[in-house]
Amino acid sequence: MRYMSDGRNIQWFPGHMAKTMRLIDENMRLADVIIYVLDARIPDTCLNPAFAKAIGVKPVLYLLNKADLADPAASLAWERRLRPAAALSVTATMSKFKHAILKEITALAADKIARRREKGLNYTPKTMVIGIPNTGKSTVINSLAGARRAAVGDRPGVTRGKQWVRVEDKIDLLDMPGALPTKFESQLSARHAAYVGGINDTVTDASELACALLAELAVLAPDAVAGRYGVTPCGSPLQDLERIAAALGCIKLGAVPDSDRAAAAFIDDFRKGKLGRITLERPY
Ligand SMILES: Nc1nc2c(ncn2[C@@H]2O[C@H](COP(=O)(O)OP(=O)(O)O)[C@@H](O)[C@H]2O)c(=O)[nH]1
Numbered sequence: 001m002r003y004m005s006d007g008r009n010i011q012w013f014p015g016h017m018a019k020t021m022r023l024i025d026e027n028m029r030l031a032d033v034i035i036y037v038l039d040a041r042i043p044d045t046c047l048n049p050a051f052a053k054a055i056g057v058k059p060v061l062y063l064l065n066k067a068d069l070a071d072p073a074a075s076l077a078w079e080r081r082l083r084p085a086a087a088l089s090v091t092a093t094m095s096k097f098k099h100a101i102l103k104e105i106t107a108l109a110a111d112k113i114a115r116r117r118e119k120g121l122n123y124t125p126k127t128m129v130i131g132i133p134n135t136g137k138s139t140v141i142n143s144l145a146g147a148r149r150a151a152v153g154d155r156p157g158v159t160r161g162k163q164w165v166r167v168e169d170k171i172d173l174l175d176m177p178g179a180l181p182t183k184f185e186s187q188l189s190a191r192h193a194a195y196v197g198g199i200n201d202t203v204t205d206a207s208e209l210a211c212a213l214l215a216e217l218a219v220l221a222p223d224a225v226a227g228r229y230g231v232t233p234c235g236s237p238l239q240d241l242e243r244i245a246a247a248l249g250c251i252k253l254g255a256v257p258d259s260d261r262a263a264a265a266f267i268d269d270f271r272k273g274k275l276g277r278i279t280l281e282r283p284y
């Protein structure tokens with residue numbers, strides 16, 4: 001277990017992540033280019049300071065992934081914010097982004113390829129794919145490799161070991177397990193990671209999370225909840241959740257709204273974009 005929650009607070013459990021960071025550190029020297037996969041809905045939370053330290057001065061391509069679930073204007077603003085580093089908004093589950101990603105990697109490795117070529121050698125640049133759990137690292141690799149080469153899951157922690165994948169004899173990709181910050185900058189940031197499935201659901205409280213997300217959406221996307229459930233936020237997320245439960249037919253014995261079940265359904269809807277394309281963290 002990586003993170004613990006006492007209901008209100010998501011707390012750090014250091015052992016496992018330290019091991020993942022060590023794996024990333026150890027393999028960093030092999031990499032010519034880093035693909036840093038961010039969830040386009042929460043880029044700030046995805047920018048783990050430990051990664052910046054591990055990357056050092058290596059060239060980085062930021063992928064604002066799951067762009068299909070994020071607000072397009074916010075993703076563009078994030079691309080601008082990340083420059084002069086290379087940054088692309090992508091939907092890794094769609095093959096149409098493959099060409100643009102390969103082009104960026106080749107450009108970032110151009111110096112190294114040229115140096116080898118001067119010596120008459122062919123060179124396949126090595127690219128390491130990193131990011132917090134569940135941002136789509138393995139999906140990016142599979143999309144580039146055109147096959148199910150890296151294990152994908154809709155929960156954190158699916159990628160464990162070390163897996164190299166070669167793409168069209170042009171680049172080698174190394175998948176890495178996701179690493180969360182050793183300490184979240186804030187509980188808000190920890191909750192954001194949880195909303196998008198970056199923290200295991202078994203260590204968070206669904207109703208607690210859902211109420212916090214309802215409160216955030218009331219400000220960020222005031223029509224989203226009404227649009228999906230016909231429930232106009234009343235100022236009390238707990239009451240809203242009960243009304244969502246009623247709207248979804250989540251009822252317990254004794255005709256009581258089942259808030260826990262509604263909370264899980266609501267969070268799932270958010271994760272799948274059914275509440276709209278919502279970016280929780282803006283670059284400004
Ligand atoms: N909607 C959407 N889902 C994605 C995208 N990329 C990955 N996913 C899904 O996100 C989940 C996590 O993907 P995975 O590649 O295993 O993430 P990893 O933990 O970073 O390796 C899976 O259910 C993927 O199908 C995307 O661009 N859009």
Ligand SMILES: [Mg+2]
Nearest residue numbers: 137138158159
């Ligand atoms: Mg993975």
